[in-house]
Amino acid sequence: MPRERPQPPPFEPEWLERSLDRYLTWGLVFMMVLLAGFVTYRVREPGLRRTAAREQQASYNALGHELFNASCAQCHGRNATGAGSAPTLNSTQFLKTTTDEQIRVLVSGGVSGSSMPAWGLDFGGTMTDEQVRQVVTYLRALEPKAPSIPGWRKGDSAK
């Protein structure tokens, strides 16, 4: 049980104390709003993130597709289906064995000893990091429907 403390005599007008109490009540209300705000956001966050990721995936995929056909199709074929001079990228053999990070490094840094140039700005190419990531996203999206092409290294097309 809390001990009754001796209180000093009041030295301020009552209206002042009352208005202070009013403010303290408002303070409590605001704290509740803050708490509710954080909780609401935290609860909604996973859903929002998933939606945003899906949207980003779709837009990167489209942009990557465009970039691929503009810059890469000459050697790798339209829609990555192979053109005979460079590996066919739309193939299970390539996509199953290569991670996103590896593709990113290959695209931005190029492959020495081959005719694959470096595309990343850092390596004297024309693509920003974002654009390289878009190309990677596009290629990765091909994986579920990619055909099996044993001769993919020589640029064979699917039969």
Added chain:
Amino acid sequence: MSDLKNSTAEHPELEPGRTTVDHGITARIKRSDTWRSMFRHAQLDTPRGRALQSFSNFFLHLYPVRIPKRVLRLRYSFRLGFIAAVLFFILLLTGVYLMFVYTPSVGSAYGDMQRLKTGVGFGQLIRNVHRWSAHLMVLVVGLHLVRVFYAGAYKKPREFNWVIGVMLLMITLMFSFTGYLLPCDQLSYWAVTVGTNLVHYVPVFGGKVQDLLIGGQQVGQSTLLRFYALHVAVLPGLLVTMLAVHIWRVRKDGFAVERTNVGAFAEETSERPPAAPSAVAMAAAAPELYGGRVRLLGVVDRESVVEEARPVDDTVFTWPHMLVRHVVVALGTAAVVLALAVTFTAPLRGLANPNVTPEPAKAPWYFAGLQELLSRFDPLVAGILVPTGAVLIFVLLPYIDRNPDTRASHRKVAVLVFSFLLAAAIVLTVIGTFFRGPGWQFVAPWTHSYIEL
């Protein structure tokens, strides 16, 4: 033993209102040397205790121990200056969080914005808070300026603090404008392109200044890096320094504008102790008291013969009255900003593309008035003379308007001129923000809205 320890706790006679010394574990902790090395004041709720707590604490030392009672009223200042400072603090905190994930490079800035959305915990929320606080800060700082004008609070001895305040408004605008570019989306690219094009109209060195600002022929990587450096290093340093001077001056100038009793708040006058009734009046009211006669000394006022001109003490303790109000207002500001951030997502348009001009290409809303003016008048007049003139008039205002009276009825010209300019600025901004569509054609906001925030 240290001096700190034997202040009030061991000398209860120093505090007449206090009768006992507390025992028990909390009391012992609070009396320990360790506790007293951090919290030097005893927590006594007596007039002396409150004063001690106030001036022996670094943070409370920002405030005077007592402040005029009228400052407590929300209506006195609407706490606009304080709210602006709170918003700045929120922006500082959220800004640091954003700096952790942001790279000022054209190639990756936009991707970072998307990463905030898809992969950073609380990322989008923090960005929303930053965005809405920034807009609110421009608004609140502007309102603060308007309030200070109408209160006449820029008059002697506060002239220079007004000048600093106007500069703080300029810094706030620059903050908002430089921050606008950082997401590198279509909105920021074109808002900044439109904004920096204004500089081009400056005679003689307009082109040079524009080159310096954007670092090239068009907004690009060097612009981004320049704006980023300004936004996260130069402007915060400037603003913190100026804000410190601003607040320090407010404190030194007495926290509140002196007011003659004519303009005093009703409460203030009603709380004044009633004048002692004169003996003549008392005799008239109660004839039986003195038998209806007035004695000689009764005619003399009861005040001492040598009257001291002492102002009525209308002050109250800052702690807790002002401090609690400030903390609650800060909480309220944070609550409003968070509610906005949870409800509305900060816009992110497509990646900045210099080849595709969005229609309409609008400047941020606080420059929309200027853009509207530009569409009607010669660029030299609308883009340079008017804004420069306005800033100059604002800065020099306390030195032009030397009338010391703060009552509106005694400064009609100043109030009228200011109100007219304010109304013009608001009308232009509203038209530019809400009523303009593609090709800067007139559009009714209820048919199609082109508001860009």
